Structure formats: structure tokens, C-alpha cells
Amino acid sequence: MTLTFTEEQEELRASLRRFLTDKSPSEAVRRWMEAEEGHDPALWRQMAEQLGLQGIALPEEYGGAGGGPVELGIVLEEMGRALLPSPFFATVALAGQALAASGDDAAKSRWLPGIAAGSLTATVAIAEESGSWRLEDVAATATTAPGGGWTVSGTKMFVIDGHTAGLLLVVARTGAGPGLFAVESDAAGMTRTRLDALDPTRRLGRIDLDGTPAVRVGPDGGADAAPAFLREALDLAVVALAAEQVGGAQACLDTAVEYAKIRVQFDRPIGSFQAIKHKCADMLLAVEAARSATYHAASVAAEGSAELPVAAALAGAYCSEACTHAAKENIQIHGGIGYTWEHDAHLYLKRAKSSEQLFGAPAAHRARLADLVGI
Amino acid sequence: MTLTFTEEQEELRASLRRFLTDKSPSEAVRRWMEAEEGHDPALWRQMAEQLGLQGIALPEEYGGAGGGPVELGIVLEEMGRALLPSPFFATVALAGQALAASGDDAAKSRWLPGIAAGSLTATVAIAEESGSWRLEDVAATATTAPGGGWTVSGTKMFVIDGHTAGLLLVVARTGAGPGLFAVESDAAGMTRTRLDALDPTRRLGRIDLDGTPAVRVGPDGGADAAPAFLREALDLAVVALAAEQVGGAQACLDTAVEYAKIRVQFDRPIGSFQAIKHKCADMLLAVEAARSATYHAASVAAEGSAELPVAAALAGAYCSEACTHAAKENIQIHGGIGYTWEHDAHLYLKRAKSSEQLFGAPAAHRARLADLVGI
């Protein structure tokens, strides 16, 4: 394993950074985070048509580019840096990766081409009113319908883009344990509500399901066993989120350093004061450590290594805290201006603090890591 | 309740500080910490005869000065500041307070006058090989002897001055729970060993007891119930230790600040650098907070208030960490010189780190506090 990037990967990063700098500057982020859609639909199409981003980590046979977690990590790192409001994370990192990992050819053929083409948005619904992200705590139920197929009932919470996604992959419990069930947006018996989320750049939804028709997704078609790919999909999502957090943390560090160079107080740039220097040095340390954890985890995921659960728990534990730390320090270094609505510093903090709770808090990741490595 | 001192109390502090500055400077501390006795016997006599310190918190009827936890706190704060190696803590803060709280007139008449006069050193033996300081975990046993009286068996560890004390008050379990048993230094069936303690200024011992004759101490004479005064004595010891820790932390802060004013690097006193300033400011904050916790706890103890367990757990939790923090920062601010054997900085660190474990670690105090206040 090496932890550096190929020329193609570096080029992907560079072109994406140019693209996002151009297409999604702060004003655009703010416009779309307040818009009903929550994101820029034209940009979504451009991402698919010009850059093929939605399919970057999907197999070529389904219209994807054949990349994997490393390429997806690059994309999310750049999106995190730009704080892009987009259904990309839910559609690609969550639903796309879950479908690709499902081993279910029918499901893949049915939905992956749409995801890759940018014509279908999707998400995965895991947590419920308890707020737990553990698969074992899922209470929503799936039962076989009289005429064949399944119906799903229960309430899902904190579903990323859950109120708008074209396809919902719902984790629900059968007699044998949790499974994944595809619900299309026009399915009967479903009510979707947008939640008021702290992070205005990432929409969360509540989904109430009451005997809603669904298609079981999994390698074994209709068989009744808890599929391992679900756990894998969750680990992949944690790794993808870590990449986004690295991008966010780096943006906070960059902004703080730039400001510290130009802001003058006491007739000196504040960056010449040790207190500010040391804060910035500690931020760099945390950002670089988070980067190591994330690149390693993405690489492990790309290899399909059995180390993925450990690498994901580790990245989840470290990167969340590193990103929140960087976002808080960024505000502190900016002082009053960092406390205003107009400055973007708070948007990064809100993203960071919210992401910290997605898929489990840092302490939960540490507890899982402890279990996995035998502490 | 007020948290300031009377003129008499301030005078006690001032005279004791002069006394210790004069009689127990660094060279004396180092000489006696390496001597077989572990303390200066002549100084011990002076403390009793000139200042009446050993009896400061003991009732007048037993030769004491009739003071209480507040006066004892002042004395220990000054001793902690001077890092005095002395059997004072064990004799007065532990054994003296335990006897005074015991409600056992016979025991008080028999031993308190000797303690007050400085002719008897004493200690309390609580922890055992498990390292626990909880009374419930005591395993040593006391049984009634055939000819009346009691015998005690078991192994006691981490007994302050345990290998030299003239009187050992041993916590041992009877059928009804833990009780306190007095063992005199020449008792049969007792082996005492000095432990190699991290802190060279406070001796710890191991005591092996095998059917050792003992006298039961308690309000109920020979009755077989777990006495409440034991818990109280332990709380009083925690408060006394907190006072000593405040003194130690203040000494570390003072030394660090003085050094930061005179040490020049990069053509400036290092105290003009923000990094050093902020460390010192944080030390002051911690020292002052520890002081508030300790003065409050001493005052509560002096009132005989039912708040003592809460106040003691709080002081134990905060002051230990504050003192260790100050001791570590003192070394860091001193740099290389603080790492040498010749500088006293390490002696304060060793005292602080060792004291942190006496009577329970900070987390144990927090857990107890949580229980007490209903968290």
C-alpha cells in the first residue's frame, strides 16, 4: 500500500478544485442552502455530464468510471473544502456504494445507471427516533407482502436528503435481522418531512413508512439473513465522510492562516503572535493526522481488505474531532468577524458538528475500534 | 459561611511560612528526604514545642489548640508549598483527625495527648494490595481474641509513614463491616516494610499483620457496626490533602513565574512570550479554583456540615489535577534546567503525581460526587 496519489488522481483533484472554485463559490453555497431545492440542479447535471462525478466510484458496466473509494475520497475532500450543498454524499457515498456492495445484480442494473448519469438521487435510511446508527438497533420492520415482495413500516430519522431522494434504501428488520429495502419516491404509505438541521448545507429528513411496498436488496435476493454488505456500506460511508471532513478542516486552516496574515491588531498581523501561531500549528497537526487516517482508510477500502472496519472506525473517531476542532479555532482566530452570519466560518462549524454525529459519534467509533482490536 | 481568614489565621500562616522558609529550605528537604528517618526529628520537636502544630486541630482537653480543619488546612498548605518531608500529614491529618472524630473517649485520652505533644507519630492504614481506597474493599480482618480484645490480620499497602509510625490505625473488617483498630508499634505478628515510593518526600509502607493484637476504636467500644466516623475521617484527609496540593501548586506557579521573568532566550525574558504567559495564566486559574474548592471544603468540615462528603469529593477531584498540571507546566517552563535532579521542580511533580492516587484518583472522586449529588 502507498498513501500517495497517481497523476490521474492528482489531475482529478485539480480539475475538481477549479470546477468548484468556479461554480460553487461562497455566494452560490449561500444561495442554494437557502433555496427550496437545497442545491443547484444545474450544477448537479454538469457534475454528471461534464465530469462524470456521480459515477466516479461505480463499475463501468453500470455507466460508472470504475474508480473506487480513493477517487470518491478525492471528490468528497474537495466538496468538503468547498462546503458544496449537494445530494452527492447521499446519492453516491451512501446509496451508490451500498448498491455496488450489495452483490445484487438486479438492483445494480435497475438503479446504478441512473445514479451514474445524474438522473437519480438516492439515499440510505438507517437511524430512527432513538438516534442510534447501529444496525442492531433498527426497529423498522419489513414483512413479505401477500402478493410477493415486501412492505416496510417504521420511522426513519436523520436521513440525508431523505425528503427529496428519488430512491430510498431503507434498513429494516426481518425475522432474521436487518436488511436493505429499496423504496421508490412515489411508493404508497410514505410520508417525508424535512427536518430543521443545524447544518444548512446538508438536508436531513424524516421518513414515515406504513406498509410501504419495497424491493429487497441483497446478494441473496429474498433470503432472510442479515447481509454483511450493510456493515460494509456503513464503513464506506464513514470513510467517505472522513474525506469530506479533511477537506473542511483544511479549508478552516487555510482561511484562518490567511486571515492571521492580514488582520492587524496592536500594529502587528495577529499571525505574528504566538497564541495564534500555536493554534494554527495544532490545527495543521490535526489536519495532517486526519489526512493520514483517511487516506489509509480509503486505500484499505479500495483493496477490499478485511481491515476496513478498523480503518473506518479509526478515521471516524479522529476526523470528526479534528474537523470540529479546526472549525472552532477558525472562528476564534477570526474573532468578531468569525461570529457573523456573513462570514463562512460558522457554516464550516455547523457542517463539522453535524457530521460528528452522522453514523455514530467519535466515542462510539472508539468503542467499536476497541472491540475490533481486542482492547 | 465566609471564605476568608481571620487575623489569627492569617498570622498563623505568616509565621508558619517564615518558620518553614527558615527551617526547611530546599537543601534541608533534600537532606532529609534521603536520610533514613525521612524527616528532621529536631524540626518535628520544634513544630510541637514552639508552634504547637501537631495539636492545632485537636481539642484543648487533649493538649490541642482547639482549632479545626481550617487551621489544619493553613498548616498543610504551607507545608505543601515548602514540600516539607514530615510525618505530619499521617500523624495529624490522618490519625489525629480519625481519633478526634471517633467519639471514643478512651482512645482519645490514650493517644491524642501524645500526638499533640509531638511525642507520638501515627498513621491510618486503609488500602491493600488491590490498591483500592474504598472502605468496602477492605479485606484485612479483625476477630475477637480469646482473652478479650481483638487481633488483626491482613496486608496493608501504601500506608503513609507506615513503617515508622508509633501508632497504626488499621481499617479491618469484622463480621459487620469495616472498623478501625489501633495497633501499637511493638505489637506482635507485625512486619513493616518501606516501599520505594515515587515521591521521595513522603514515605509509604507495607504492613503485614498476622493475628496482631489490636484495640478497637469507635464510639461504640466493642460493638460490631461499621462506624460512620471512618468515612468522615477519610473525607477530612482528602480535604487536608487538597490544602497541601494547593500549596504545592502555588509554589510551582510562583517558581515558574519567577523563572519566566529572569530567563532570557532570543534576547527577551521568556515570560514576555505569549506561550509562557498563557501557561502561567492557566496555572493561576487552576490554582485559584483549587483554592476555592479547598477553602470551601475546609469551611464545611469546620462546620461539621453534612455537605462534607460532597465538598471533599469535589476538592479531591479538582485539586489533584490542578496540582499535577501546575507541576508539569513548571517543568516545561523551566525547560532543560527543570529536567535536572538539582532543580526542585521534579520533587513537586513527584509529590503531585503520587498524591493524586492517595485516597482515590480524581475519576474515583468524580464518580463518588456523581453518586452523592444524584447524577
Next chain:
Amino acid sequence: MTSTTVRNRHDDALETDDEFRARLRTFLTGNHPGRRPKDPSERLAWRKAWLATLFDAGYAGPSWPREYGGMELSFARQVIYQEEYAKARVPGPLGTGLGIAAPTLIKYGTTEQKERFLRPMLRGDTVWAQGYSEPEAGSDLPALRTTARREGDEYVVNGQKVWNSAADLADIIFTLVRTGTRESRQQGITYLLIDAHAPGVTVRPLRDLTGDAHFCEIFFNDVRVPVSHRIGEENGGWPLVRTSLGHERAAGTMNQAAMYRRVLDELIELAHERRATADPLVRDRLADFEVRVRIMRYTGMRTISDIMAKGEPGPASSTSRLFTVTFEQDLHEFAVEMLGSHGVLGRHDPHAVQRGRWVWGFLRTRASTIGAGTAEIQRNTIAEQLLGLPRDPAMPPMVRSQ
């Protein structure tokens, strides 16, 4: 250190502390103005009416001299007053005049100024707001740029102020302006009272990261201010900054401690409800907050004891602000974590816990280590003023005192 209840030497012999407390409590509960109106202008009227009731009945200004309508209470009674006032949950003072401008006026104002301004301020008839900070002068207040040019018996003021709370309600803005050269720093600053309704004054709400506007920006465009509205000498404004009436800061500490005692109790209750206290990590953190909130109170008590015994507070009082701001940031951040995914719902969501107060507190307390001197500046000040550490040779002399 005695264990008996403190009997203050200034007490009115006719009433014990307990009787005073009971009388005050009866008044506050008996005259409680009821629920806060939702409409902003109704709410302002409601608050003004309450302050007038208080003043007219002789229950306003516990620390103020009687000659300006205050109660001139002994220090111990001031503490009782603050405790009862906090418990009664009645509206507090309007604007920031009482805590900051009034002490300055009492100490440095002319007899005429005191007569004219103090009573209406205390009664709530005129609302005062502070105008100190500027976009380029935050931590470094002596760098302020708002100018006042003398023209006859008026000053003509131009410039911008920022981070002004209550400026949108204010009748009078008490402010620092530059009357000296641009480089004059502390030596060229004058303290002026500016009529908020005067031509050329523009007050704009400033939306902060919580999404609300708790602060304003103030723009002065050729605003004419009579020289009689100057406090102290021209170019002599700097020493007037942060005048406080002796004991008020200590009472403030007790107030904060009482408030956070309540907040922590509510958090502990919430933790129980959500069964979070079963988690030893949560218990350990809550116990740590319990330690700190109690220490906050003990430090307040110690400061009061020191003031009463020695006439001045000890060093603990100077570190208590840093102690408090760190506490409130940590507490809210922990609360959000403890609530998990529910913790990061916005306050308008029906699923948000306690209407999102904890996440809102998490956001709001970002200002704790920034406003009124950053935590970094506070540490500098503590190090230099309390510990006597040497000044940074590259800093301009005489940094803003706390």
C-alpha cells in the same frame, strides 16, 4: 474563617437579612409582569413598564446611591437582591447602561450630567447602549478610528461601531471616539454620549452565526454632539473604560454561578430522562461540570468574603471570567454531544430537544471567548497584571485593561 452567617455592618437595624429577602421576594412575585409578549414593540413597552414599577417602588439599583434613585444596599444585601431577582424570573434591565455607563457617570460625570441622565436610565425611560468596538479595533480597542471633530460647542462624529447590543432599542449610545491624532492611541480618546435618534446615526442589526441579530452595527455620519455630553476631559476618555462600582463584579460572578447551577441541573435532568447517565463517560463529564459549577460559586463567595474583609477582591476574581467562559463553551458542546443526532437539529424542528437550546447555546458561546476581549487577551492580561510577567516588547504600551 467563621462558620456563622455573615451579619453585615451596614444592615438596617430594623430588618434582618431574612426579612429583607422575604420582603423583596413578596414584591417581585406579587408584581411579576406576566408572560413576555411576542411582538417586539409590545415587549419593549412591557419591559419598560416593569422597570418603572420597580423604580417607583424603590426596588431598582441595588448598588446605586439613593440620591439617584438607587437602593444603596450593603454588599451582602446586594447579593441577596441578585439571588432573589434571578429566582423570580422577572425581566432584567434594558440595554447595557446600568452595568457600564452608570458607574462611569457616577464616578466621572458632572453634577448636571448625573442629575440629567441617571434616574431616567434606572427607571428604564431612556435605554443606553455601548459603542466601543470597531471593525478594526476589537481586541485592540486603542486602535479605534471613529473621529470626533470639535466645532464650537459641538463634536462632529464620523465612523462605525460594531458588536453593540441593544443599540436598536437605545436612546443614548455611550461611546469612545478619537479626538487626537490617528496614532495617538489611548492618549487621543474621548468618552461621548450620543443621542441615538440624532440625524446621521444609523443602527443596523448584525446577524450573527446563530441566525439571530443580538448585536447591531452603528454608523455615525456627521453626527453633532453637544460638548456637554462629554464625560471627563477631551482626550481623557481611556481611563474611564471599565469603571465598575466596586462590588458589582463579584455579585455578577455569583449571578453567573447561580445561572449555570440551574442550567447544569437542567442538563443533568435531561441526561436522566434520556438514560444517558448510565454511560460512565457521560457521568464522568457531568461530574466534572458539577465540580466546576460549584467552584464558580465558591470563587464568587470567596471574592465577596475578601471584599468584605479587605475591601478588595483577590486574584481569583480576575480569573473567574476565563473560568466561566471555558465552562459554558465546554458545557454546551458536551450537551450537544450527549444528545447525539438529536443534538444537531435546529431549534425550529419539532424533534429538537428542548427547542434546540443546547445547540443554540453551543453556537452562542462561540462568542464567549471572543467578546469583551478574547480569551487570549484575557490570558495576557492575567499574566501581566496579576503575575507581573513582562510585556511583549513588540506590543504598543498600555494594553486595554480588563
Next chain:
Amino acid sequence: MTSTTVRNRHDDALETDDEFRARLRTFLTGNHPGRRPKDPSERLAWRKAWLATLFDAGYAGPSWPREYGGMELSFARQVIYQEEYAKARVPGPLGTGLGIAAPTLIKYGTTEQKERFLRPMLRGDTVWAQGYSEPEAGSDLPALRTTARREGDEYVVNGQKVWNSAADLADIIFTLVRTGTRESRQQGITYLLIDAHAPGVTVRPLRDLTGDAHFCEIFFNDVRVPVSHRIGEENGGWPLVRTSLGHERAAGTMNQAAMYRRVLDELIELAHERRATADPLVRDRLADFEVRVRIMRYTGMRTISDIMAKGEPGPASSTSRLFTVTFEQDLHEFAVEMLGSHGVLGRHDPHAVQRGRWVWGFLRTRASTIGAGTAEIQRNTIAEQLLGLPRDPAMPPMVRSQ
């Protein structure tokens, strides 16, 4: 980022990495010098004998040029070498010459100096010790005061050095001395090699807070040093400080990561033995250390990848020392806490856990944030050199680089 094993372009075509690893392992285990003698002089001889064995068999100096007896391995093989060397638990190099003086000599020495000094250093025939720090020049090395006065073809050296490890075993002390004026700072410093056995050199052990003497003080009293023992120009010594052979620092990071992996495994095992892992607070802390020790390794791997792909390490390599020293302090402090009262027994006590290694480590790692530049100076350097933050205007220019 590819997932296949890295094949290095410098590899000897005749041997794969695995074969190299196997060959090295066979040599190290087959020639292991056995148990460390207790007697100090026997121990020195034992170590010298091992180093000679290593050198004579061609297994010394993985990064060194072959012309000076080194192995001149590709970077990937250096990493393999370090891993196997650490696993074999054979004695390491003597003194501090190999890591610090040798790169300087190789880069700046004359042909004659290289011929004369390098091979005996690598073979362990001459032991080298560093003499940089002084009592008045710790973090601020350019303030050093030891003087060298030129007299004909000799320098006469006077002064004191401190914090010198292995100086008691040393044959040669490589040192920085002042040849310029007292105020010349970096511009007046010369790099000299001083014969440790020369008249006027006194080496005294320096007892540190652990009670041991891991360091020495060195006193120079009119010590005569031939000009031919100067490296570089007179007054040109400063740029020579901290020369390192390209990749060695990255390999060092991997080494540290491997060592702390082992140390943490031992601590986890100990926690299990003492049933401490039943405590969720302990589990959470151990998991945090697990996270950090793994990140240490990943950062090392990332640095290596960067060097191999781009020829130079990224910013992570510059923060890894700070990451490591913080880790080792936290780890030992936690270990002592976890052991409770047993944790604070001295290492000579029969009840001490694992001969007091944890408490000893707690004491020893106090130096981690002091030696070779305090943590504060490291943060300054990171901020200025990596992030480009402006220099403190009150600092002398050109602070010691890391």
C-alpha cells in the same frame, strides 16, 4: 494510490524485497550478541563488538554511501532494514554521530575528513557525541557562548555544553562554538570536532529527574583543536546544523511508530491482566491511543510514499515529531493513572508494576517537549515555516530551524 506492494526502482534485480528481508533477518538473529552485560565497561565492549560484526559483514549504515562502508540501500529497503533491526532487538548504534554528525560530514566534510572519520564511526571504533546546547542557549541555540579563539593552526576552546548524551563514552565531540563576536549569533558560529580525550575536556554525568544520568555536561578549558577538525568555514557552522540524509527522518518516524505500537500493545495487555478494560473510561482512552499510534504509522507511510513519488516529504512529516511527543507523554501519564497506587511506586520496589517502567516513562517523557527544541518552539517553526505566518517582530531574525 495503488494497492500493490511498492517495487522500488533502485532494487537490485537479483534479490526481491522479501529475499532481502529474509537474508537480513537471518544475519541478525544468527549473529545476535546475546544478553546485555550489566557491567558498564563490559557492556561498552559488547556493543562495540556487535557494531564491528555488523560493519565487517556489510550490514551497517543502510543509508550511507558504499564508499564509506555503508549499504547505500534504496529507501524502501532502508525501511525494511529499520523494521527488521527493531524486531531483532539487537544493540543500536553508539553515540549520536550516525544520525547527526555523519550526514553533516558527508555533505560538508573534506575528502580527507570523510576518509578519516566515517568508517571508524560506522564500525563503532570511535564514538561520537553531540555538543550543541548550553545552559544559556537551549531553545535559543544561536545565543551559544562557548568560544574558540584561533591560534595558528589551532583553535583554543573554552566554555560549557550541556544535555549531551553519550558524552561519557565519546571519543569525539562534534560541537558548535563561537568564533565571531558575542552578538554575532548565527553568523559567528563554527562547527568543530573535538577530541574528547584532549587535555582540558571534562565530562560530568548530569543527574536528571529520573535519578539516572542519561546526559552529561561537558566543560572545555583551553582545549586545543586543530583547524583541520573544523567542518565547513569559520563562522559558517550554522547552516550545517541539522543536516540529515534525506529519507532518514521518515524511516525514523516508522521506527517510532513501530516502537510505540509495541509499547501500546504491552499496555493493553497489562490493562487486560489488571481487568482495567472493564472500565469504559479506560477503554475509551486506550482506543484513543490505538487511533493515534496507528495514525503515527500511517503518517510515516504517507511520508515515505510522498518521498518516493515526489522526492520530498509533505507537511505531515514536519508535524509528526509534535504528534509523537504529545502521544508519548499522554500515554505514560495515562498508564500511571491506570495503575492507581501501584503506578506511583518507584522502580526499585518489588510491588512496582513491570519494574516501574510506566512511572519511569512518565518522568522521562517530561523531556519530550523540552529536548531538541521545546514544543513551543516546534509550534513556532511549524507556523512560520510550513504555514508562512509572520515572524514575531521582537524575535531576532533566523530562528533555529527544525
